[in-house]
Amino acid sequence: MASTEIARQAGEGVRAVPLAGHVGFDSMPDQLVNKSVNRGFCFNILCVGETGLGKSTLMDTLFNTKFEGEPTQHNQPGVTLKSNTYELQESNVRLKLTVVNTVGFGDQINKEDSYKSIVEFIDAQFEAYLQEELKIKRTLHSYHDTRIHACLYFIAPTGHSLKSLDLVTMKKLDSKVNIIPIVAKSDAISKSELAKFKIKITSELVSNGVQIYQFPTDDESVAEINSTMNSHLPFAVVGSTEEVKIGNKMVKARQYPWGTVQVENENHCDFVKLREMLIRVNMEDLREQTHTRHYELYRRCKLEEMGFKDTDPDSKPFSLQETYEAKRNEFMGELQKKEEEMRQMFVQRVKEKEAELKEAEKELHEKFDRLKKLHQDEKKKLEEKKKSLDDEVNTFKQKKTAAELLQNQAQQAGGSTTLKRDKERKN
């Protein structure tokens, strides 16, 4: 029996022992299956393609039901993604199917940013899962997975080659999602043109390095059918929910004056192949690839962006705690440094302002010191003036006193003379 992945992982040192009877662990796959049936399954399809290529009709045809939606107009200003979730059941299997449609794809004059909203949407689903996975208290086993498991890329049936919008978009999406390219409304192309068209498309994809989803060939039970189908890509499909009577059966078909295109006739189109591959054989693998390849790539890039890295790829065990703690310390250190810087800046400003004000104060005092000095000088002058006046007054007073004294003497002498005269007169 071929070696399982687990056995390979276990390595050489494990001994294989024979069993002496039926133990019963061969029920393990059933136990696992029962649990997943109880939990229910989940699948998310993204339909990318220009308006009018029959995306909604094809979904309806694939799942034998009428999903939401009105056909969209061509006047959308940009590309938006509309997502609808449905609960389907077939025998005991419950499927939560989400169909995401690109509305307005290819309708704008400038289509440069068309792929952006699609990439953003896909990334957003990865991000939501990553956030859940990183939570401290998380509930992954009951998480509703919204990641896109398959992207059906609708190619317009021009018969010539891929449009540059298609190449650009698919190139942007091939590392993020499983792309299954299909030729839409393929009843518009004749069989021979179709064969050439398929070859042209495949070679253009290869030469542009676009990685489309390959149906897996590693499991013997499905390897053969998958590898055959791989060679039929891209599938040329026709969708229809109308039924037409062919023989004594009602079949899904499109009726033209020149004949009826039967959807489920493998000579008419590859619808059956698409259904077989997408739903009946590889649905689980599409889901698994999304989780183990595309999601892991997104996660790795995101974590590396944030600065996380494994200490040593293989030998030493990587400790998330240590990294978180180291990151956290670094982060806290940064914050503290910022805080410190701000404080320092303020201290600096305060210093500068203080120096400024001190300078102003100094100037003020100097100004007043000068004024004071002037004042002192003035005062001194005044004092001098006062003094000189006083001196003058004193001098004058002295002079006056002296003069008065003289006068008195003179008067007395004169008075006596006058008296003498008077006396003489009287005599």
Add this chain to the structure above:
Amino acid sequence: MGQQKNLDGYVGFASLPNQVYRKSVKRGFEFTLMVVGESGLGKSTLINSLFLTDLYSAEYPGPSHRIKKTVQVEQSKVLIKEGGVQLLLTIVDTPGFGDAVDNSNCWQPIIDHIDSKFEDYLNSESRVNRRQMPDSRIHCCLYFIAPSGHGLKPLDIEFMKRLHEKVNVIPLIAKADTLTPEECQQFKKQIMREIQEHKIKIYEFPETDDEEENRLVKKIKDKLPLAVVGSNTIIEVNGKRVRGRQYPWGVAEVENSDHCDFTILRDMLIRTHMQDLKDVTNNVHYENYRSRKLAAVTYNGVDNNKAKGQLSTKSPLAQMEEERREHVTKMKKMEMEMEQVFEMKVKEKVQKLKDSEAELQRRHEQMKKNLEAQHKELEEKRRVFEDERSNWELQQRLEQQKMEASRTLEKNKKKGKIF
């Protein structure tokens, strides 16, 4: 959440279970089983009986033959195949458990082992570059109770209490062929009573929607804890070859449900609930370990006011992002406050300076006025003085003139000029 839709025909996703089946067989299965109990309780024999193989043999002796001075935790891996299904079985045993005179903390190496397996898983899950992760976590722990017939020993209670939140514990009554059915019944009742009394959470079978299954589950629950007998020897009984233990008074058959609960254990452990044991380990025990471990990291250095004993449901990255935002707000606030304080202080100082300037100005004005007043006074004084002086001088001159005149008159009189 989604809209219910009816299908108008066969779509084909009913094959999903087959797809899952196929992939799981391709991947293979793994299971880790731990056996714990004193030596001599038939642990190795039971494992050999359960898996119908000589996992333990002379070449690979069981734990009772490998007793060391201290409790060891050792594991043996075997690869077994059946019906196209490969199972990597790891048996972890604990030689030395409960065999010492002082058995305090003999459970610690076991707890450490379980935690280290959780730690390994957490680390590989947390790598940036992840690969398909091997799951070496302990999915189930069979705990062997000695068939004393009385009740649980203190060691049994202590062990189960410490491990029931880390691993799925399935208690078993070992060597059940030493108890009569009645003794066994009593023993079981007593044990379950004590388990409930000590609030020990042993592994519980999950509820299903299926009536049939629920009835089976109820039947099993009534027989807990399971009383088992193991054997490495095949004996012929009534023409059939069966595993059993030969006594002079008869053969105790391992797979006879009248003799012991071995088949119930085997069916439950291997045939019906192996996957559930793994799921509970992954979704409950591991998640508990992980959230406790990560919460410890996040709360390092965070305000104790925030910790409040509640585990955050945010991822540590989101937590850091939030802390960053909080810090930015805090910084802005701090900056604003500092700015305000700064402005206020500047205003104060500028005002002070202004006041001081005004004061000095005032004083200067005052002094100037003073001086001017004095000037004026002086001027006035001088004017008065000068007036006085000039008056006096005038007067003097007048007097002088008068005197000169009178002298002249006298002279003239004398000279006879005037009468």
